[in-house]
Amino acid sequence: MGEKVDKNPEKINLMFDEISSYYDKMNDFISFFTHKLIKKSALIFLNIPKNSKVLDIFCGTGDNTKIIQKIDKSITVVGLDNSKKMLEIAKKKNSEKSDFILANVLNMPFLDCEFDYIIETFGLRNVEKRELAIKEISRVMKKGGYFLHLDFNKNNSIISKILSKIFNFTTFVFCKILKIDFKNYDYLIKSKDDFLSAESLIEEFKSASSGKLEFYKKKGYFFNTVCAVVFKKSN
Numbered sequence: 001m002g003e004k005v006d007k008n009p010e011k012i013n014l015m016f017d018e019i020s021s022y023y024d025k026m027n028d029f030i031s032f033f034t035h036k037l038i039k040k041s042a043l044i045f046l047n048i049p050k051n052s053k054v055l056d057i058f059c060g061t062g063d064n065t066k067i068i069q070k071i072d073k074s075i076t077v078v079g080l081d082n083s084k085k086m087l088e089i090a091k092k093k094n095s096e097k098s099d100f101i102l103a104n105v106l107n108m109p110f111l112d113c114e115f116d117y118i119i120e121t122f123g124l125r126n127v128e129k130r131e132l133a134i135k136e137i138s139r140v141m142k143k144g145g146y147f148l149h150l151d152f153n154k155n156n157s158i159i160s161k162i163l164s165k166i167f168n169f170t171t172f173v174f175c176k177i178l179k180i181d182f183k184n185y186d187y188l189i190k191s192k193d194d195f196l197s198a199e200s201l202i203e204e205f206k207s208a209s210s211g212k213l214e215f216y217k218k219k220g221y222f223f224n225t226v227c228a229v230v231f232k233k234s235n
């Protein structure tokens with residue numbers, strides 16, 4: 001069993017504001033420069049049609065907007081996050097086309113059924129009331145729309161467990177090298193280790209959305225240590 005992780009929303013918000021200035025650099029180092037490749041691969045796997053309007057929830061520093069714009073300029077992305085400082089960086093990184101909204105995923109300022117495509121990478125596990133977030137995702141998604149979730153995937157394979165331990169150790173080492181307070185990254189490690197398997201997540205999506213968000217397809221990375229799961233909203 002993973003250690004119980006404190007996901008108090010105010011603390012989480014403060015933490016992301018605090019780490020925003022070095023969040024991108026740390027992501028590069030701790031993933032050995034693979035996180036953007038994985039995000040790109042998952043977005044290609046989602047297969048977003050031309051001229052779509054995509055909502056990127058928990059958008060952080062706006063990596064996904066940048067990647068999608070490189071894949072296909074005709075796609076419009078709206079990024080949403082509740083950390084002011086993460087969004088400031090997202091706006092700087094996407095100066096040409098920036099549509100970023102400061103809001104909480106638990107209460108999004110959108111009409112029902114507004115988006116065909118909703119994506120989230122490494123965000124949902126930071127939410128205490130995950131079921132509410134899933135209901136809100138389901139609410140703003142059009143019938144027949146798709147939702148992409150990308151995050152660590154708890155699984156029992158030995159190789160995945162070893163990779164996860166290596167990741168935890170290198171994160172600690174990079175914090176020391178870059179003189180970064182380990183407490184925030186200790187949270188990220190614990191929240192990763194405490195998170196669900198793709199299978200449990202699929203069950204949770206189904207029950208929290210009253211059966212509307214159904215599993216569509218999935219793709220694993222690094223021996224399934226990270227997994228992209230696509231859900232479809234039933235008609």
Ligand SMILES: C[S@@+](CC[C@H](N)C(=O)[O-])C[C@H]1O[C@@H](n2cnc3c(N)ncnc32)[C@H](O)[C@@H]1O
Pocket residue numbers: 012013016057058059060061062063080081082083086103104105106120121122123126127
């Ligand atoms: C680990 S970062 C992921 C950022 C980005 N998606 C990526 O893959 O690099 C998680 C993000 O979720 C945001 N977040 C956490 N809880 C949130 C909430 N309830 N509503 C909106 N954003 C939230 C944080 O501010 C942070 O930017």
